[in-house]
Amino acid sequence: MQASLYVHIPFCHRKCGYCDFNSYAMAGAIVEAFVEALHREIAQTPYAGARVPTVFFGGGTPTFLDEKTLAGILEHLARQFRIEPNAEITIEANPGSVRAEQLRALRQAGFNRISFGVQSFDEAELKRMDRIHSPQEVYQSVEWARAAGFENLNLDLIFALPDQTVERWASNLEQAIALNPEHLSLYALMLEPNTRFYHLYQKGLLRLPDEEVQVAMYRLAQARTRAAGYHQYEISNYAKPGYECQHNLVYWRNEPYLGFGPGAVSYMEGVRWTNIKHPREYVRRLQAGESLVLESEALEGWEKVGETLMLGLRMTAGVNLAALEARFNLPVRAHYAEVMAQLQARGWLEQEGDWIRLTDEGLLWHSEVALAFLE
Numbered sequence: 001m002q003a004s005l006y007v008h009i010p011f012c013h014r015k016c017g018y019c020d021f022n023s024y025a026m027a028g029a030i031v032e033a034f035v036e037a038l039h040r041e042i043a044q045t046p047y048a049g050a051r052v053p054t055v056f057f058g059g060g061t062p063t064f065l066d067e068k069t070l071a072g073i074l075e076h077l078a079r080q081f082r083i084e085p086n087a088e089i090t091i092e093a094n095p096g097s098v099r100a101e102q103l104r105a106l107r108q109a110g111f112n113r114i115s116f117g118v119q120s121f122d123e124a125e126l127k128r129m130d131r132i133h134s135p136q137e138v139y140q141s142v143e144w145a146r147a148a149g150f151e152n153l154n155l156d157l158i159f160a161l162p163d164q165t166v167e168r169w170a171s172n173l174e175q176a177i178a179l180n181p182e183h184l185s186l187y188a189l190m191l192e193p194n195t196r197f198y199h200l201y202q203k204g205l206l207r208l209p210d211e212e213v214q215v216a217m218y219r220l221a222q223a224r225t226r227a228a229g230y231h232q233y234e235i236s237n238y239a240k241p242g243y244e245c246q247h248n249l250v251y252w253r254n255e256p257y258l259g260f261g262p263g264a265v266s267y268m269e270g271v272r273w274t275n276i277k278h279p280r281e282y283v284r285r286l287q288a289g290e291s292l293v294l295e296s297e298a299l300e301g302w303e304k305v306g307e308t309l310m311l312g313l314r315m316t317a318g319v320n321l322a323a324l325e326a327r328f329n330l331p332v333r334a335h336y337a338e339v340m341a342q343l344q345a346r347g348w349l350e351q352e353g354d355w356i357r358l359t360d361e362g363l364l365w366h367s368e369v370a371l372a373f374l375e
């Protein structure tokens, strides 16, 4: 059996204004209790012994925890599972929450990919987002990560921020590229309910770039990264050759993964389930020996195919229909012939032999394409 592993560390120093991730500005005893509970969850996995091609520590802010604690969690996973010798092992980190010796210790513990939540190089933009770091701390963190031996480094950036101009975004992009990361994740800001940004927007207190400007920013990201030697392999992700994020590819290929921690999602043997979200309830349930499952869904034949198409079309390589038919033993081409013809007529989808993929225009409309395949 094979499964990629995701570990969710739900703590942050402060909640950012746009963030709807399962993260909490908490500290003190709950953190220790969480770590103990996490070890308990790992210890009782029914999938011990599974072969593991990728591991990803995400959050929240994983580097909220100290290096010894993080190394201890990774060691525990390595005892429970068969992590492949060349596995990609990623840790997310936030500039402003890392130290040089911490990064050295993490690299030594086996983490071989680091992903920094940079978001912007502009002091005012960072403040407005409630980020705790300064642009200077980004440079410092990247330097420390390189010195620690991280040769696979990602920077996350957000565009279409409040009042952001194309020029301002271009400047952020240039500064990110100048740091020569192996990978860039460039996301458009999404307004999520229950965030400070959302409430400000509802009250008319947040001005966002209009759709035309957002598209210009996206096109600029594509052009600049291409010119700098990055290959766009997913709607929002760009990599130097050979540095595509293997863990995220597992999600987009709809392959099995196991999630540990509050709110973590797992997908094994056609069943997807989500852990209870709040850290206190997560700890309580583990201490009481109760189930962690918040919700669970068993996907049937065509649901699995629809999801695999929806996820797979996020990748610029697209989806191989013959392989999909063999995987699910269903007549995929015949079933979706009409949907595909409609999407092709709109100029959103193209077909080449057994492969279908979104066009450059289609990448902008992925959510609509996804709906067409899921209906």
Ligand code: SF4
Pocket (backbone or CB within 6 Å): 011, 012, 013, 014, 015, 016, 019, 020, 021, 023, 059, 060, 061, 094, 117
């Ligand atoms: S650091 Fe990341 S996870 Fe934490 S609050 Fe900010 S955006 Fe959310």
